[in-house]
Amino acid sequence: MEKPTIPKGTRDFGPTQMAKRQYILENIKKVFQKYGFQPLETPAMENLSTLTGKYGEEGDQLLFKVLNSGDFLKEVDAINLSKKDSRLVTTTISEKGLRYDLTVPFARYVVMNRGEITFPFKRYQIQPVWRADRPQKGRYREFYQCDADVVGTDSLICEAEIVLMIKEVFKALGIGDYSIKINHRSILSGLAELCGAKENESSLFIGIDKLDKIGEEKVREELKSRGFEENSLNTVFEILNFKGTTQQKIDFLTSKFSTSEKGKKGVADFKEVLSLLKSYGVTEDHIEFDIALARGLSYYTGCIFEVKINKVAIGSVSGGGRYDNLTGNFGMPDVSGVGISFGVDRLYDAMEELQLFPKEAQISSTVMIAHLDEDTMRYGLKVAHKLRQNGIATEIYPDQSKLKKQLDYANKKLIPFVIVIGSDEMKDGLLTFKNMEKGEQEKLSLTSIISKIKGQ
Amino acid sequence: MEKPTIPKGTRDFGPTQMAKRQYILENIKKVFQKYGFQPLETPAMENLSTLTGKYGEEGDQLLFKVLNSGDFLKEVDAINLSKKDSRLVTTTISEKGLRYDLTVPFARYVVMNRGEITFPFKRYQIQPVWRADRPQKGRYREFYQCDADVVGTDSLICEAEIVLMIKEVFKALGIGDYSIKINHRSILSGLAELCGAKENESSLFIGIDKLDKIGEEKVREELKSRGFEENSLNTVFEILNFKGTTQQKIDFLTSKFSTSEKGKKGVADFKEVLSLLKSYGVTEDHIEFDIALARGLSYYTGCIFEVKINKVAIGSVSGGGRYDNLTGNFGMPDVSGVGISFGVDRLYDAMEELQLFPKEAQISSTVMIAHLDEDTMRYGLKVAHKLRQNGIATEIYPDQSKLKKQLDYANKKLIPFVIVIGSDEMKDGLLTFKNMEKGEQEKLSLTSIISKIKGQ
Numbered sequence: 001m002e003k004p005t006i007p008k009g010t011r012d013f014g015p016t017q018m019a020k021r022q023y024i025l026e027n028i029k030k031v032f033q034k035y036g037f038q039p040l041e042t043p044a045m046e047n048l049s050t051l052t053g054k055y056g057e058e059g060d061q062l063l064f065k066v067l068n069s070g071d072f073l074k075e076v077d078a079i080n081l082s083k084k085d086s087r088l089v090t091t092t093i094s095e096k097g098l099r100y101d102l103t104v105p106f107a108r109y110v111v112m113n114r115g116e117i118t119f120p121f122k123r124y125q126i127q128p129v130w131r132a133d134r135p136q137k138g139r140y141r142e143f144y145q146c147d148a149d150v151v152g153t154d155s156l157i158c159e160a161e162i163v164l165m166i167k168e169v170f171k172a173l174g175i176g177d178y179s180i181k182i183n184h185r186s187i188l189s190g191l192a193e194l195c196g197a198k199e200n201e202s203s204l205f206i207g208i209d210k211l212d213k214i215g216e217e218k219v220r221e222e223l224k225s226r227g228f229e230e231n232s233l234n235t236v237f238e239i240l241n242f243k244g245t246t247q248q249k250i251d252f253l254t255s256k257f258s259t260s261e262k263g264k265k266g267v268a269d270f271k272e273v274l275s276l277l278k279s280y281g282v283t284e285d286h287i288e289f290d291i292a293l294a295r296g297l298s299y300y301t302g303c304i305f306e307v308k309i310n311k312v313a314i315g316s317v318s319g320g321g322r323y324d325n326l327t328g329n330f331g332m333p334d335v336s337g338v339g340i341s342f343g344v345d346r347l348y349d350a351m352e353e354l355q356l357f358p359k360e361a362q363i364s365s366t367v368m369i370a371h372l373d374e375d376t377m378r379y380g381l382k383v384a385h386k387l388r389q390n391g392i393a394t395e396i397y398p399d400q401s402k403l404k405k406q407l408d409y410a411n412k413k414l415i416p417f418v419i420v421i422g423s424d425e426m427k428d429g430l431l432t433f434k435n436m437e438k439g440e441q442e443k444l445s446l447t448s449i450i451s452k453i454k455g456q
Numbered sequence: 457m458e459k460p461t462i463p464k465g466t467r468d469f470g471p472t473q474m475a476k477r478q479y480i481l482e483n484i485k486k487v488f489q490k491y492g493f494q495p496l497e498t499p500a501m502e503n504l505s506t507l508t509g510k511y512g513e514e515g516d517q518l519l520f521k522v523l524n525s526g527d528f529l530k531e532v533d534a535i536n537l538s539k540k541d542s543r544l545v546t547t548t549i550s551e552k553g554l555r556y557d558l559t560v561p562f563a564r565y566v567v568m569n570r571g572e573i574t575f576p577f578k579r580y581q582i583q584p585v586w587r588a589d590r591p592q593k594g595r596y597r598e599f600y601q602c603d604a605d606v607v608g609t610d611s612l613i614c615e616a617e618i619v620l621m622i623k624e625v626f627k628a629l630g631i632g633d634y635s636i637k638i639n640h641r642s643i644l645s646g647l648a649e650l651c652g653a654k655e656n657e658s659s660l661f662i663g664i665d666k667l668d669k670i671g672e673e674k675v676r677e678e679l680k681s682r683g684f685e686e687n688s689l690n691t692v693f694e695i696l697n698f699k700g701t702t703q704q705k706i707d708f709l710t711s712k713f714s715t716s717e718k719g720k721k722g723v724a725d726f727k728e729v730l731s732l733l734k735s736y737g738v739t740e741d742h743i744e745f746d747i748a749l750a751r752g753l754s755y756y757t758g759c760i761f762e763v764k765i766n767k768v769a770i771g772s773v774s775g776g777g778r779y780d781n782l783t784g785n786f787g788m789p790d791v792s793g794v795g796i797s798f799g800v801d802r803l804y805d806a807m808e809e810l811q812l813f814p815k816e817a818q819i820s821s822t823v824m825i826a827h828l829d830e831d832t833m834r835y836g837l838k839v840a841h842k843l844r845q846n847g848i849a850t851e852i853y854p855d856q857s858k859l860k861k862q863l864d865y866a867n868k869k870l871i872p873f874v875i876v877i878g879s880d881e882m883k884d885g886l887l888t889f890k891n892m893e894k895g896e897q898e899k900l901s902l903t904s905i906i907s908k909i910k911g912q
Contacts, residue, residue, distance in 0.1 A: 004506050004564045004786045007552050010499035012565050014572075015579065018495035034844050036821040036851030038471035038869075039478065043598050044500060044554070044584065045463050045520075064501075067521040067550055069588040073540040081537050084529040094523055096463050098500070108460045109468050116470075118868040120854055123471065128500060132525040142499050155854035157837070164841075279834040280841040330460045365492040378735040381613070385620075385736040388490050395492030398576055398611035412574040413494075 009133070009141030016362060017348075021144075023361035024347050025126055027172040028146055031165050032124040037148045040123040042105040044130075045096045052097075054104045054329060062131045064141075065094040098130035102147045103326070103339070110151060111330040119152030144344045151326060151337030156269060159303045159322065160276040162340045166307055166318060167286065169342065174356045177310040178317075180286050183293035184270050184303050185321070187253065190263020191239060191291075194256065195232035202298065204228070208240065209294040216241075240292045246274070249289050269303060299323045305340060309350045317346045366453060368415045369396040370406040376421040383419060383431070383446060390450050410436060417453065465589070465597030472818060473804075477600075479817035480803050481582055483628040484602055487621050488580040493604045496579040498561035500586075501552040508553075510560045510785060518587045520597075521550040554586035558603045559782070559795070566607060567786040575608030594801065605795030607782060612725060615759045615778065616732040618796045622763055622774060623742065625798065630812045633766045634773075636742050639749035640726050640759050641777070643709065646719020647695060647747075650712065651688035658754065660684070664696065665750040672697075696748045702730070705745050725759060755779045761796060765806045773802045822909060824871045825852040826862040832877040839875060839887070839902060846906050866892060873909065 006012065013021060045066055052060055072093045073081070080088040099105050102125045110117065126146045133139055148165070150158045166180055188208065192201045203226045207219045220233055228236075242252050250267060257263030274284065295304045302322030309317055320340035327335045351357055369384050371377040380396050387394040395415075397406040403420065410418050420432040420441075430443040433452075444452065462468065469477060485495075501522055508516055528549045529537070536544040555561050558581045566573065582602045589595055604621070606614045622636055644664065648657045659682045663675045676689050684692075698708050706723060713719030730740065751760045758778030765773055776796035783791045807813055825840050827833040836852050843850040851871075853862040859876065866874050876888040876897075886899040889908075900908065 002505070004567055005503060006499055006506075006564075006568075007501050007503055010501060012499070012569070013495075013497040014565075014569065015494035015496065018497060022495065033820075034847070034849045036824075036849065038820045039469075039474035040471060041469040041474060043462055043466035043468070044586070045466060045598065047461060047463055049458070050460050050462075061525075064525075065523040066554070067523050067546065069517075069520075071542045073537075073542040073545060076540065078538075078540075081529075081540070082534075084532070084534075084537070086527045086529040089529060090523065098522070108462075109470075111460055112462075113468075113470065118865055120865075122851070130500070142501065150854070153854045157833075157852060157854040160837075168844075276834075276837060279837040281838050282841065364489075364494045368492075377613075378732075381616075381732060381735040382737050385738065388624075391490070393490045393492065395578070396613060398606070398609045398613040409574055409576075 007141070009135030009139075011140060011142070015364065019361050019364075020351070020357050021344060021348060023357060024173065024344055024351070025144075025146065028169050028342055029124070029126065031168045031172065032148050034168070035122075035148075035161055035165055037122045037124040037150075040106065040109065040125045041127060042099065042102075042109055042125070044098055044128075046099050046105055046108070048091075048095055048097045050108050051100060051104060055100055059100060062133055063100055064098040064130045064132050065090060066096040066098065068093055068095055099127075100131060101129050102127060102145045102341075103149075104329075106147070106149060107327045108330060110335065111327050111332045114332060117152075120150050120155075120158075121152050122148070122150045124148040138345065138349070140345070146342040146344055147339055148341075149337050149339030151335050154302075154322075154324075154336040156272050156303075157276060158338045159269075159273045160280065162305060162320065162338065163273070163277060163287065164280065164282060165340065166305070167282070169318075170286075170307075173347070173351065174358075175309060175351070175354070178286060179288045179308050179310060181288050181290035181293045181306045181308065182270065182273070182303060183290050184266035185300050186262045186266030186269070186302070187291060188266075188294060190253075190257050190260040190266055191236055193260045193262060194239075195228070195235045197228060197232065200227070204236070205294045205298075206296070208292055209296050211240070211292055242291065246284065246287070246289045249291065253291070273303065295319060295321060299325070301325070302336075302338065309354075312350045312353055314346050314350050314353075316343070317350060318342045363414045363416060365393045365395045365413070365415050367392055367394045367417045367419060368406070368410040368413075369394065370403055370410070370418055370420045371397065371400070372403065372420075372422050373400065376423065376426060379426050380419075380421050383421065386446060387450065390454065392450065392453055407434075407436075419449065463597070465591030465595075467596060467598070471820065475817050475820075476804060476807070476813050477800065479813060480629065480800055480807070481600075481602065484625050484798055485580070485582065487624045487628065488604050490624070491578075491604075491617055491621055493578045493580040493606075496562065496565065496581045497583060498555065498558075498565055498581070500554055500584075502555050502561055502564070504547075504551055504553045506564050506786075507556060507560060511556055515556060518589055519556055520554040520586045520588050521546060522552040522554065524549055524551055555583075556587060557585050558583060558601045558797075559605075560785075562603070562605060563783045564786055566791065567783050567788045570788060573608075576606050576611075576614075577608050578604070578606045580604040594805070596801070600800045602798040602800055603776075603795055604797075605793050607791050607793030610758075610778075610780075610792040612728050612759075613732060614794045615725075615729045616736065618761060618776065618794065619729070619733060619743065620736065620738060621796065622761070623738070625774075626742075626763075629803070629807065630814075631765060631807070631810070634742060635744045635764050635766060637744045637746035637749045637762045637764065638726065638729070638759060639746050640722035641756050642718045642722030642725070642758070643747060644722075644750060646709075646713050646716040646722055647692055649716045649718060650695075651684070651691045653684060653688065656683070660692070661750045661754075662752070664692075664748055665752050667696070667748055698747065702740065702743070702745045705747065709747070729759065751775060751777060755781070757781070758792075758794065765810075768806045768809055770802050770806050770809075772799070773806060774798045819870045819872060821849045821851045821869070821871050823848055823850045823873045823875060824862070824866040824869075825850065826859055826866070826874055826876045827853065827856070828859065828876075828878050829856065832879065832882055835882050836875075836877045839877065842902060843906065846910065848906065848909055863890075863892075873905075875905065 207223045300321040301324040304321035306316045307318035322338040369380040371380045384396045418434040433444045434441040532548045663679045756777040757780040760777035762772045763774035778794040825836040827836045840852045874890040890897040
């Protein structure tokens with residue numbers, strides 16, 4: 001019999017990984033909820049008509065398509081079949097696909113439920129998405145997204161609260177050294193205006209987006225090949241390369257954008273977000289005004305965010321921004337919103353590298369009960385029940401095995417305490433209480449054990 | 457533009473439903489963890505070779521199959537294509553399917569990771585599954601399963617702890633009137649032996665499984681048509697119809713099974729489970745020894761369970777049992793295990809009907825801050841920040857709107873408290889604190905408001 005496998009690019013999450021992933025997700029969820037976001041879940045399968053055309057041509061290719069049930073070939077055009085034209089045949093044998101992100105299903109939900117939703121609508125959503133990408137290190141075909149969005153308001157309070165939420169999440173996870181890079185799409189548009197590329201914005205943005213990866217020289221080459229002139233590019237890079245404090249950057253841009261309405265608007269919005277943060281009583285720690293931040297996705301129209309953990313060689317662990325037309329594709333124009341997404345896999349890897357997972361995120365039960373024979377095992381059942389009644393996660397070793405085997409089990413499962421019950425313990429009610437980490441043991445009554453564990 | 461829809465048989469879960477679903481799942485999870493079960497997640501897609509042949513022919517038909525990426529028709533046999541033979545073509549254009557349940561992926565996981573797993577392995581798993589069933593009331597194409605299993609031990613302590621977990625889950629959810637029906641597959645085998653149907657067990661079990669739905673008459677007819685004789689059936693129904701206390705049922709079966717080893721083993725196991733429960737110090741409340749309980753799934757070999765909520769016209773809300781050969785299909789024989797599964801959708805419906813969801817499971821933020829102009833809004837930001845620092849879920853209305861609109865928003869979102877900030881409030885620091893449910897308001901300092909909310 002062949003050894004079973006799982007599809008490439010997918011993963012099982014065993015108990016240890018799950019405990020750590022839950023630790024990350026629970027902390028993020030708590031922050032979302034504290035800021036008034038409510039949960040939403042959408043189905044894994046969406047109609048292909050909902051998904052197709054939303055992620056560009058490349059995205060369409062990466063959608064996982066679900067075969068229609070039953071005799072799916074019946075209605076297929078015989079000529080397309082005989083030509084083996086996969087593309088044309090697909091549209092008739094598959095009507096559904098797996099969601100590619102959480103944004104499009106969210107937009108679809110908002111449009112379908114616009115009558116019942118109370119706007120501004122603050123939702124968070126934590127679910128897997130699927131992409132038929134070529135699997136490689138850190139890139140999976142199934143992975144979780146963890147998004148929070150507010151739609152139905154253009155208030156910059158939402159941007160400010162996204163910054164607050166990011167700060168709270170990182171504080172909760174114990175990550176101290178990180179940067180929240182902020183920019184504004186209108187600042188980039190102002191830049192395009194300055195270099196006479198108003199009509200060719202997106203080429204410029206795509207170029208800027210690559211700066212991090214391929215460097216200035218190559219971006220210049222690429223933009224030149226797309227028709228940008230040398231002195232336009234000099235203007236662009238003079239601005240992108242400007243170094244200084246946030247205030248210096250603001251002043252510099254203000255002088256540069258004296259004739260660009262878009263540019264002015266971008267700077268004004270950014271200043272307002274900083275001013276709001278001040279009103280909350282929050283410092284500008286971790287905030288970095290990054291004029292060269294572009295973010296690939298084309299639908300952003302306002303502030304954009306990206307979070308990087310310093311001293312860890314991993315890309316951004318969180319990103320987001322404001323969009324003005326999320327639901328336009330589904331016939332509901334002019335819905336402005338702003339969102340943030342946390343990358344669970346990258347946060348996980350970074351926290352592993354920085355050894356930030358607390359021990360509590362890794363243990364399973366708090367206590368295991370070991371026993372030496374039928375009688376002590378039965379006595380142990382009552383002890384287990386008492387511990388659980390006191391809210392203590394407890395397991396009793398289910399088989400009658402050698403004590404060593406029972407203790408090995410507790411060790412492997414990282415169970416911190418073991419209660420050993422022998423005939424002496426049954427007689428005098430003083431149980432052997434082992435601290436597995438310290439390798440110490442003492443004899444205690446069950447009541448003392450309970451208060452000892454709870455008092456920790 | 458067409459109004460977007462979702463695939464039939466699938467659902468969105470909006471904030472209100474999600475809050476209630478999370479309430480159910482969090483309570484179940486807490487109990488699983490208290491009993492030493494650890495989380496596992498497996499990918500949504502499995503290789504079709506893993507899934508096919510595990511759920512019977514009907515089940516194979518109900519698998520959602522995922523189309524291979526790229527030019528999937530390239531390798532397909534031209535003759536099968538021209539014949540439009542959907543079945544034969546499927547195997548070449550689709551290698552992956554969506555998981556149909558959590559049991560087969562769990563078995564696959566155990567086999568793939570046998571080297572690293574610490575046995576007995578106690579895992580819980582809460583994830584959606586997909587079935588291409590005809591959608592109807594209460595039957596969906598995507599739904600959550602919520603399973604806990606122990607594998608690698610045949611200790612009846614596991615069965616006893618399943619009963620304890622069921623009791624704790626129902627207590628946590630506030631469901632008081634329910635029955636845990638227990639039977640044993642060997643008791644049913646004993647029954648088959650008694651009526652000379654040793655070789656024809658499964659027909660008998662399938663018949664008994666339908667008793668609930670179609671009644672004795674029709675089951676008799678069906679079994680007759682499958683070759684069972686009148687007096688065999690009389691023997692069967694004499695036993696199935698026996699009424700009495702648990703002890704009377706045990707005594708009755710003991711006398712009937714004097715010559716059936718299987719029957720004796722079933723009764724002995726059941727007695728042992730009761731005896732273990734007694735050792736825990738737990739009563740037999742809610743436990744019903746139901747000799748006619750069969751459960752459809754063929755892989756059960758030991759104790760079987762089913763939980764029904766009384767006075768609610770809904771099927772069983774939980775079920776499970778022991779199996780002796782979970783991983784045999786994947787080349788790892790003789791792994792005994794026992795599991796329990798909770799039906800989230802049915803629990804949800806039952807709890808709605810019984811009005812058991814607490815109000816706390818339905819609210820979103822605890823406080824909303826309303827404001828009257830730019831200045832009071834900015835003052836409100838600081839107030840929001842203080843409340844959140846005290847762990848209180850807070851939102852500030854993000855736009856400058858009429859007070860009525862702001863209060864309407866709070867009402868629709870079931871936010872229990874609103875703080876209104878006007879210029880007076882800003883001056884003297886006494887904030888208007890509205891209890892939205894009682895329709896009362898008073899002027900309080902922020903410190904008093906915080907202790908009032910926390911003291912609740």
